[in-house]
Amino acid sequence: MSSHSSYNTIPELPELYDSIPLYNSRRDVDLYVDLCRETGIALELGCGTGRILIPAAEAGCVVTGLDQSEYMLARCRAKVEELPMETRRRITLVEADMTRFRLSRTFKLVIAPFRPIQHLTTIGEQLNFFRCIREHLEPGGKLAFDAFNPSLASLAAPINLDEIEDTPELSLPDGRRLRRAFRIVRKRHAEQCNDIELIYYLDGRRIVQAFPMRYFFRFELEHLLARSGFEVTSLYGAFDRSPFGNDSPDMIFLATRIS
Numbered sequence: 001m002s003s004h005s006s007y008n009t010i011p012e013l014p015e016l017y018d019s020i021p022l023y024n025s026r027r028d029v030d031l032y033v034d035l036c037r038e039t040g041i042a043l044e045l046g047c048g049t050g051r052i053l054i055p056a057a058e059a060g061c062v063v064t065g066l067d068q069s070e071y072m073l074a075r076c077r078a079k080v081e082e083l084p085m086e087t088r089r090r091i092t093l094v095e096a097d098m099t100r101f102r103l104s105r106t107f108k109l110v111i112a113p114f115r116p117i118q119h120l121t122t123i124g125e126q127l128n129f130f131r132c133i134r135e136h137l138e139p140g141g142k143l144a145f146d147a148f149n150p151s152l153a154s155l156a157a158p159i160n161l162d163e164i165e166d167t168p169e170l171s172l173p174d175g176r177r178l179r180r181a182f183r184i185v186r187k188r189h190a191e192q193c194n195d196i197e198l199i200y201y202l203d204g205r206r207i208v209q210a211f212p213m214r215y216f217f218r219f220e221l222e223h224l225l226a227r228s229g230f231e232v233t234s235l236y237g238a239f240d241r242s243p244f245g246n247d248s249p250d251m252i253f254l255a256t257r258i259s
């Protein structure tokens, strides 16, 4: 298993993850689900609680979801069990590390939505990730993934350990109160990593998810893809498929496996 497994240490995390509007209202679903619908057979790496995987299956795609977190997968599995049998039959879940897995089959499309790649801090892990993807794609198969476009201003800003609230208090369905904040506790420019804390306050309990967040620059990802046997076919700057530019919030790569 990869060393960065903050998703495997906090049993409550999947429920909290699903309750954060910044996550459950992300505007990336249509792009990924459209790609899945067009290709019909897909593998999702870092599928988490099924935020993309389930609508992709509902759209008719036969989809395998892979994640290394037993907690995220357990919540995903519970949701899948509630689906009509016809949809359930299109879904397979696998617990594995996306930098070293072998499924003994290939797909037409691999997706890695909402930045799983940013959990991979070393070039070795990143190359293994792309190698595994390549091995699981048909020749000519497609890859789609995203990372945030680092803001130079925020990278250069001095460390401030104050917590910044990103989710004002809300009520969970059972009445518990949840709010969330985050902070960057260390900036390691030499490794292109920020040490992040996501801080959940659940009925007064303080639950901290701490992990290193790798940031990437556009041409670094283009070089990694070229080195791994992929050709970039599109680079979008937002999920409305607008072109990548100076102030784009995201980098959304579509690439094709070179045979």
Ligand SMILES: C[S@@+](CC[C@H](N)C(=O)[O-])C[C@H]1O[C@@H](n2cnc3c(N)ncnc32)[C@H](O)[C@@H]1O
Pocket (backbone or CB within 6 Å): 002, 004, 007, 045, 046, 047, 048, 049, 050, 051, 052, 066, 067, 068, 069, 072, 096, 097, 098, 099, 112, 113, 114, 115, 116, 119
């Ligand atoms: C931000 S969540 C995204 C989940 C889902 N794709 C979504 O869009 O809601 C990142 C996911 O990547 C998974 N992950 C991180 N490192 C991983 C690894 N090395 N192998 C497999 N999954 C990993 C985490 O367990 C987590 O579920």
